[in-house]
Amino acid sequence: MKDFITPDTGTQIGTLALQNPIMPASGTFSEDLADVFDLDVLGAHVLKTIMHGMRAGNPTPRVCDMPSGMMNAIGIPSKGIDDFRDRMLPYWAGYGAPLVVSISAHSMDEFVRLCEAVSLPGVAAIEANISCPNIEADGRAFAMRPDTTHTVIERLRGCTDLPLWAKLSPNTGEPAEVGRAAQDAGADALVVANTMLGMSIDVASRTPRLGNVMGGMSGPAIKPVALRMTYQCARACHIPVIGCGGISTLEDVLEFLIAGARAVQIGTATFQSPTIMARLVTQLRDWMAAQGVSSLGEIIGTLEIPQAADGVWA
Amino acid sequence: MTHSPTVMSVPVPQGLRARCSEATCRVVSNTPVNGEYRLLVLDAPPEVLDCQPGQFFQLLCPAPENEHPFLRRPMSIYGYDRRAGRLEFLYKVTGAGTRGLATLRTGDAFNVLGPLGHGFSMPDTWQNLMLVARGVGLATLAPLARLAHEKGRKLTAICSARRADLAMSVALFESFGAEVIVVHDEDASSTPEALRPLIEARIAQGTVDAFYTCGSARLLRLLQTLATTHGIPGEVAMEQQMACGLGMCQACVRSFRVGGEVIQRRVCREGPVFPISEAME
Numbered sequence: 001m002k003d004f005i006t007p008d009t010g011t012q013i014g015t016l017a018l019q020n021p022i023m024p025a026s027g028t029f030s031e032d033l034a035d036v037f038d039l040d041v042l043g044a045h046v047l048k049t050i051m052h053g054m055r056a057g058n059p060t061p062r063v064c065d066m067p068s069g070m071m072n073a074i075g076i077p078s079k080g081i082d083d084f085r086d087r088m089l090p091y092w093a094g095y096g097a098p099l100v101v102s103i104s105a106h107s108m109d110e111f112v113r114l115c116e117a118v119s120l121p122g123v124a125a126i127e128a129n130i131s132c133p134n135i136e137a138d139g140r141a142f143a144m145r146p147d148t149t150h151t152v153i154e155r156l157r158g159c160t161d162l163p164l165w166a167k168l169s170p171n172t173g174e175p176a177e178v179g180r181a182a183q184d185a186g187a188d189a190l191v192v193a194n195t196m197l198g199m200s201i202d203v204a205s206r207t208p209r210l211g212n213v214m215g216g217m218s219g220p221a222i223k224p225v226a227l228r229m230t231y232q233c234a235r236a237c238h239i240p241v242i243g244c245g246g247i248s249t250l251e252d253v254l255e256f257l258i259a260g261a262r263a264v265q266i267g268t269a270t271f272q273s274p275t276i277m278a279r280l281v282t283q284l285r286d287w288m289a290a291q292g293v294s295s296l297g298e299i300i301g302t303l304e305i306p307q308a309a310d311g312v313w314a
Numbered sequence: 315m316t317h318s319p320t321v322m323s324v325p326v327p328q329g330l331r332a333r334c335s336e337a338t339c340r341v342v343s344n345t346p347v348n349g350e351y352r353l354l355v356l357d358a359p360p361e362v363l364d365c366q367p368g369q370f371f372q373l374l375c376p377a378p379e380n381e382h383p384f385l386r387r388p389m390s391i392y393g394y395d396r397r398a399g400r401l402e403f404l405y406k407v408t409g410a411g412t413r414g415l416a417t418l419r420t421g422d423a424f425n426v427l428g429p430l431g432h433g434f435s436m437p438d439t440w441q442n443l444m445l446v447a448r449g450v451g452l453a454t455l456a457p458l459a460r461l462a463h464e465k466g467r468k469l470t471a472i473c474s475a476r477r478a479d480l481a482m483s484v485a486l487f488e489s490f491g492a493e494v495i496v497v498h499d500e501d502a503s504s505t506p507e508a509l510r511p512l513i514e515a516r517i518a519q520g521t522v523d524a525f526y527t528c529g530s531a532r533l534l535r536l537l538q539t540l541a542t543t544h545g546i547p548g549e550v551a552m553e554q555q556m557a558c559g560l561g562m563c564q565a566c567v568r569s570f571r572v573g574g575e576v577i578q579r580r581v582c583r584e585g586p587v588f589p590i591s592e593a594m595e
């Protein structure tokens with residue numbers, strides 16, 4: 001009989017210790033999920049991206065589904081920094097899990113101002129959503145290129161002492177370079193990645209299915225892309241990588257960990273099953289116990305590549 | 315094999331219980347009601363049966379052949395009975411999700427999330443209630459009519475449909491003591507022009523303290539006019555495309571006029587029931 005072990009599901013993201021590697025993805029989580037389960041079972045709490053000032057978000061329809069996933073063009077409806085400081089921060093202070101605040105902006109200066117404003121006691125880390133269009137670069141997202149990624153992360157690094165996570169975009173041809181640019185500019189971790197830009201048309205009416213015409217794909221359909229990018233970034237960088245994209249099952253979580261992620265974010269899966277994050281925490285612990293795995297270190301980055309296959313697709 | 319209904323087991327904070335749950339129900343029956351609608355009856359666990367009329371569930375629809383409904387579909391509660399462990403939905407087959415619902419067979423396991431949102435209110439000053447609904451909107455008002463009957467309220471139900479034979483649940487509303495008026499498109503009795511004098515006559519008789527409506531923008535507009543003219547309050551159940559159904563994703567917002575300002579509210583969270591006076595199309 002195997003010895004009974006209590007596995008340690010803890011993981012370390014830079015200076016931040018998480019009780020387990022399961023956390024929500026920005027924009028798919030809010031205090032409303034507390035109606036379903038105890039949010040303190042999660043490794044961290046990641047909030048919807050906030051931007052400066054009051055913003056309405058995109059026209060409806062804001063979501064549509066597709067085989068194995070969905071598309072969204074929610075935009076970033078935001079009640080601004082005052083609501084964050086006065087209402088949200090006190091609410092989340094009631095939990096033990098570390099609070100990660102996601103911020104975004106359409107220009108460098110706006111980004112810096114917001115980053116300073118949210119660097120408050122009670123915030124454990126800042127996640128910079130650099131996948132949104134930069135109006136100073138023809139609307140191209142900061143995260144599309146290494147140089148713009150480097151500039152924006154460097155500016156943010158200069159204005160906060162909190163751990164800074166850079167959330168990358170799959171809409172780039174050079175993920176490893178973008179990841180390294182964020183690392184060199186002082187990011188403490190990479191979140192890999194945001195949604196992939198897509199589009200859908202209703203043939204009968206010849207109109208776009210999303211009010212914003214284009215939107216971000218998420219869910220199982222993008223998992224292979226997110227997993228590939230996680231692997232590329234984990235290989236190219238020494239800072240922790242947090243995998244995100246289509247993760248819905250324990251098997252998915254393990255795949256990302258093996259590819260090199262130290263933690264994972266769960267987004268769209270929560271829409272299909274709002275209990276999924278709580279169940280994944282339990283399933284991971286039970287799996288580790290059953291397999292005799294005592295810590296996540298025994299899983300993270302343990303991908304084995306048979307020699308002959310190496311390099312064929314590189 | 316039959317499945318016994320269960321809720322997904324997850325930790326909840328000490329001393330609290332989940333406000334809504336993800337549950338696996340068992341299909342008792344899923345039968346056509348008339349040409350357009352189907353009635354789904356589920357054996358459901360008690361955890362999801364603490365319902366209010368006007369609330370809804372998010373249904374994880376099975377995939378019909380060659381289609382992939384990924385997101386859950388919102389559906390009003392048509393009937394709930396905690397003692398019998400019954401939960402019912404009345405639905406119209408319109409697309410991939412509802413086509414998937416139509417494939418459910420007796421004994422199948424079926425995953426639901428709910429109850430969700432805020433239901434109708436029924437203050438004591440609202441003794442004489444007028445329900446005005448079109449099409450599947452009647453499904454939403456059915457549990458309200460039952461509750462009103464239990465509370466001894468007087469009911470008038472105007473059921474609007476494309477054809478007289480498609481009017482839903484007439485007998486059900488009558489069993490709750492309602493005076494049922496069926497109006498339809500074939501004889502143009504369902505137009506706002508035809509309905510207005512009909513409703514105003516009842517207002518003149520003093521038998522309308524409040525309106526409840528669902529299912530038609532045209533009816534909502536008419537009731538908004540009548541509500542303002544005659545100072546009658548009321549509530550409307552609204553629809554919007556949803557992803558999470560819980561308030562997290564902001565997919566389901568609509569505009570509302572509140573105190574001279576236009577604000578955005580989430581249909582799934584602040585709604586789906588709103589004051590008639592604040593609703594906008």
Ligand SMILES: Cc1cc2nc3c(=O)[nH]c(=O)nc-3n(C[C@H](O)[C@H](O)[C@H](O)COP(=O)(O)OP(=O)(O)OC[C@H]3O[C@@H](n4cnc5c(N)ncnc54)[C@H](O)[C@@H]3O)c2cc1C
Pocket residue numbers: 064065370383385386387388389390391404405406407408409410411412413450453454552553554555556581586
């Ligand atoms: C709170 C609420 C209660 C509802 N109650 C009922 C009910 O009791 N009976 C009933 O038959 N229908 C009801 N509806 C409408 C029902 O949700 C849609 O008919 C259903 O989602 C259609 O899905 P589909 O895949 O068959 O159609 P499709 O047209 O293929 O759906 C495509 C997408 O649009 C969404 N969608 C389409 N129509 C609507 C709509 N009217 N409202 C919201 N989303 C929509 C779908 O959810 C899906 O995401 C309700 C809607 C809401 C918001």
Ligand SMILES: Cc1cc2nc3c(=O)[nH]c(=O)nc-3n(C[C@H](O)[C@H](O)[C@H](O)COP(=O)(O)O)c2cc1C
Pocket residue numbers: 025026027028048049072074076102129167193194195217218219220222244245246247265266267268269557563
């Ligand atoms: C409805 C919705 C809203 C989102 N909003 C944000 C957001 O505000 N900020 C952000 O960085 N990512 C946002 N995302 C992206 C998710 O955080 C995540 O990166 C992406 O959906 C991939 O993960 P998933 O497949 O698990 O959903 C959103 C995704 C969805 C589906």
Ligand code: FES
Pocket residue numbers: 555556557558559560561562563564565566567580581582583
């Ligand atoms: S459907 Fe997600 S907020 Fe309403």
